[in-house]
Amino acid sequence: MMDGTGDSPFRSPVTALDGPDKVTGAARYTFDVTLPGLLHAKVLRSPHPHARIVAIDTSKAEALAGVFAVVTGRDAAKLPDPYYGVAIRDQPVIAIDKARYVGDMVAAVAALDEETAYSALALINVHYERLPPVTTIDEALADGAPLLFDAPAAGEPIKLGDGVTSLKEPRPNVLCEFAYTSGDADDVLAKSDHVFEDRFRFSRINHFHLEPHVNVARITGEQIELWSCNQDPFVLRSDIARIFGRPANNVRIHASYVGGGFGGKSFCKMEPLVVLLAMKAGRPVRLCLSLDESLLTLTKHAGILILQTGVTKDGRLTARKSEIQLDGGAYSDASALTVVKTGYRITGPYRWDAVATRAYAVRTNTVPAGSFRGFGGTQASFASESQIDMIARRLRIDPYDFRCKNLLAVGQPFQPGDSGIDSDLTSGLDEVVERLGYRQRVQGSAQGHTARGMGLSIGIKDGGGTGNHAQALVKLLPSGRAIVGAATVEIGQGATTTLSRIAAETLQLPLEWVRYGAIDTDHTPLDNGTHASCGTVVTGIAVTRAAADARRQVLEFAAARLGCTADELALDNWTVRRGNYAHPLEPMITEHFGGAGFEFIGRGMVKVPNDPKAPLTAAALFWMPCWVGAEVEVDRETGKVRVVHLVVGADSGRSVNAVACRGQVEGAALQALGQSLFEELRYEGGEPANATPLQYRVPVAGDLPDRYESFILEHGGPGPFGAKGIGEAGMLGVASAIANAIHDAVGARLTEIPFTPERVLAAIEASS
């Protein structure tokens, strides 16, 4: 690991390489892809939360002029493997026997235009036999509850290390279960001076990426070609190959700029349906969902988190037992992974004598839940950091002091067998305390019917994925212009600029000479997808190595031309220096190769080592802390909470692109602020109550706290030039910091987000 202090080659601010396209409207997204003969698809969705599909009559739709294909579960059932999902594959390409939530895809039409496709949907007659739904975790777990699935799903539980339990479908309506223990938590709790049990509820939110889910599929002979907004081109390639029984080298995925994702565009979803439509229609097909439909495609996991935490009378944490129920919705999606990560992260950044965690995903007849920026870390941080604050107040210890007394120090492993913490957690908290004016606060300071208070929080998650890997290449043209080939998609996080800057620095080239290449699985080296804040570190290491490999080739070529050894030479601005002599490379290359010249192609890869002793089978590559301080004003009469001042900090290791780092932290924190105060996909029974863009409220500029500050610390990391990932950090600590500030202001504890006026009033009522 490199130290984050000292000189950085990346201090000067950089203009984003994708910026000129994005501010002029020239940027092309999958949304903008068009092909000759393109058809447009629309999807018929179930109006029922749970229903058997008895029959579907598509004859009138098929007879409508302009309709080229109608696809239903009958078509999907004929596919070699019509199910998808991460580890556990239970979601059909389109509903085969049952519809399992309001919005489940039941039929799809490809037609000359969207208007005709909509008209055709209206002509499809589905005969449903309604079944009793289970729409909450409690309903799904009740004795004799209706079952979403009659038979086990395909797939395997997530493979984990020794001492960790990972089960697939262990009980009715339970998708998967994770259990982790370290030490004897029952024994330690029995010997603790205090044991506190608290229960937290987390809400369901949507990603609300502005570019809808959009895919264009084209079939040419044996080749399946897909232009997709998906964050994971290579994961998608594998899924499409498996589902359609094609060799993966006959599946080609193109990625363009992605118009926001936040996890909503990760892993396989409606992409195979678009391929199936294109196959049946014999023409290329575009399916662009509406935002209403995206709201019915994926959510973040709602959940119930019950924590039992032991502490000595002088305020030392001893043990924590947790039971975490996540609402996985109707289908697996990424729940199996999210359960593992939520359960593992529930202990927060503290030292424990013993830990026992059980986490599981429950199937309900609601929108499937899956990846969302923070990936379980947000749920875990909300519960954990709320409870830490509650315990501090119960023991009459300042929450700042209580945290500092128990925080993991640099180098101490998160859990036995895992990597050591790589950020100075106290220093980040001190920065928050300083900026917030925490030491000068007057607790519960009241003016009339309003009261102010301050709250702190430290969220944390492992970053970079588990045992992740990536490959990259760097092509150097005769002119010294370079193309970086890597499959981290540009989703707004700044991968284009960051990875190009890493290559430029390694090759000592001007940044504007480097271009981030188009992503095409036929030509771009593989990676595991744009996930887990891994782009800068994991893909970044692969790019660094590819650039270094290209540099080595250039120097060896020049050494041969100059009759010396490569170690006598240095590369600078596409000139080879040997002592005091400078030799421009372009004429050397042109003269030697002639013709179109030559490309030096450097290759790099990285595999984070597997480690059987690590609980999750590989030690965390780095740790992503999120330090938050919030000052709120609570209106005791209306229950309205106003965030007066929000301070959010994160650790970039060492920033490659400081502007992008700041943008990531502030953007994530505002998403978390929305979820804390008002944002939620609500259900009334089996019906989504607000699944339209107008009713589903996300933060606008007017929702900003009066003062909104972010800061980035640089404590070093395992990535290029000491970098580490930062993309999810800002999500983690915000909800708990606000809950803690509300408690500070009015002495009432909110244990369920969002902190709506009704809930705040009820909590004030209950506390007085």
Add this chain to the structure above:
Amino acid sequence: MTSQVDITVTVNRRTYRLSVSANRILADLLREDLLLTGCKIGCDQAVCGACTVLVDGLPVTACTTFAFGVDGTAVTTIEGLSEGGALHPIQRAFLEHGGFQCGFCTPGMILSVKALLKQHGDPDENTIRQWLGANICRCTGYQMIIEAVRAAARAMAG
């Protein structure tokens, strides 16, 4: 069969005489007929503001505006903002202050800001926050956009 309407509209300083169907939406006209794909459609129901364009200098959501409704007007899309290949000061400010991430809201956001700065040459923080309420950005947390707006206001005043 929907009826056709003949319209004359100036888009980005070029005048078009077009025959549009009565149910043609402005966003589709711009994107599909005039290939001005900088006009993005997010929510398709006038909530998110991604499709914002200027009609006679005022922001409208192109996803809920009929094409016949712009007959006789001047429409400005993001493609028409720069002149002679030089970025407009607002575009430059967004570029320099990190006022975008995924970029999908950016064309609409920039055009809203153009209308804002025409009405309020030196807007205060609250005016900017309220005005930007018509444009959702899910990526940035708005703060860097607001800084870009202030920088653009300074550049355009100077």
